[in-house]
Amino acid sequence: MKWLFKPWPLLTLFLSLWLTGCATTPAYNYDALIAAKPRSILVIPPANNSLEVNAPYIYLSTISRPLGNKGYYVFPVAVIDTFMRENGLPTPEEMNLVPLDKLYQHIGADAVLYTTINDWGQKYNIISSNTVVNVSMRLVDARTGVQLWDASVNAVRGSDSSSNSLVGNLISAVAAQIANSISDQTEEVSRMATNQAIYQPQKGLLEGPYALPKE
Secondary structure, eight states, rough: OOOOOOHHHHHHHHHHHHHHHOOOOOOOHHHHHHHHOOOOOEEEOEEEEETTHHHHHHTTTTTOOOHHTTTTTOHHHHHHHHHHHHHOSSSSSTTTTTTTTHHHHHHHSSSEEEEEEEEEEEEEEEEOOEEEEEOOOOOOOOTTTEEEEEEEEEEEEOOOOOOOOOHHHHHHHHHHHHHHHHHOOOHHHHHHHHHHHOTTTSSOOHHHHHHHOOO
């Protein structure tokens, strides 16, 4: 009895897998952001899930410029932090628990940006050293609580090594550890993470009403 080879099922499967692999990532749904049209953003100091106690305020120093460059009025982060501390909220964790209606009532921002730091700092392995900043953020309408935009990003800067040998990689990792102990790179990597989230193609934050016209 002869078995006849029918290539059509395999060809169909191959084409299906190929088309799936070639499919483009769907664009972000900006409907809520477009409908809300926020003009001003209040940035709450980040909630911190890392072991670095200074991470929220290092990260906070990197957020205002890119939001302003996108065309939004950003309430001065240092002023807001001081205002909340003077009103009985000494930590970022407590600041993140303030009801939206209270923020809108006392500050009047159109939208509130909440950020969570998931990972932060230098990571030392046997033959490598990386500086990591992993954050997630969400922009919420201050009046309705509707989420307008969100992003998650993981920025990493590794120790540079052109050597393929174990000894060379070890030397590079040790040198990077010494350099990082003298000059902390987390602020720069934090800036990378912020810019990556806000400016990423098809998923970044849309331009606000004060954006400069493109040349």
